[in-house]
Amino acid sequence: MTRKKKPEYRFIREKKGNILFIYDPIFKINYYYICCPTHKRFREILGKEVKITGLAEKKGTSGGCVVTYDSGEVCCIWTNKKCAGLVAHEVLHALTMLIRAGHKIEFNDHTEEMYCLAMEYAVKAIMVP
Numbered sequence: 001m002t003r004k005k006k007p008e009y010r011f012i013r014e015k016k017g018n019i020l021f022i023y024d025p026i027f028k029i030n031y032y033y034i035c036c037p038t039h040k041r042f043r044e045i046l047g048k049e050v051k052i053t054g055l056a057e058k059k060g061t062s063g064g065c066v067v068t069y070d071s072g073e074v075c076c077i078w079t080n081k082k083c084a085g086l087v088a089h090e091v092l093h094a095l096t097m098l099i100r101a102g103h104k105i106e107f108n109d110h111t112e113e114m115y116c117l118a119m120e121y122a123v124k125a126i127m128v129p
Contacts, residue, residue: 031126065097067101087126
């Protein structure tokens with residue numbers, strides 16, 4: 001007896017300019033990922049390329065995320081290097097903000113697997129060359 005192969009989960013992703021645009025069709029989450037040296041440069045890219053402005057500057061950090069509602073619900077993730085650990089760190093922040101707010105699902109023993117799957121897929125979508 002042969003087992004059916006599970007269909008592969010696929011993000012919709014496209015790189016435009018300095019931004020990797022990712023859409024998660026299961027959780028209906030939009031991510032903008034930017035890898036650049038400083039938070040100041042992250043803010044400049046968001047302002048110039050997608051017209052998101054007004055973010056406060058953060059100094060001395062290696063990454064960050066912000067949820068904005070300027071052009072629909074979008075999570076903007078920034079890291080100063082494309083490192084899986086750092087990306088995973090920021091994705092988890094993003095997911096807790098988005099899933100708690102948008103889906104009203106708290107992180108607990110019953111929802112942990114859902115958060116882990118969403119995190120796995122988002123990190124893969126960002127880290128794939």
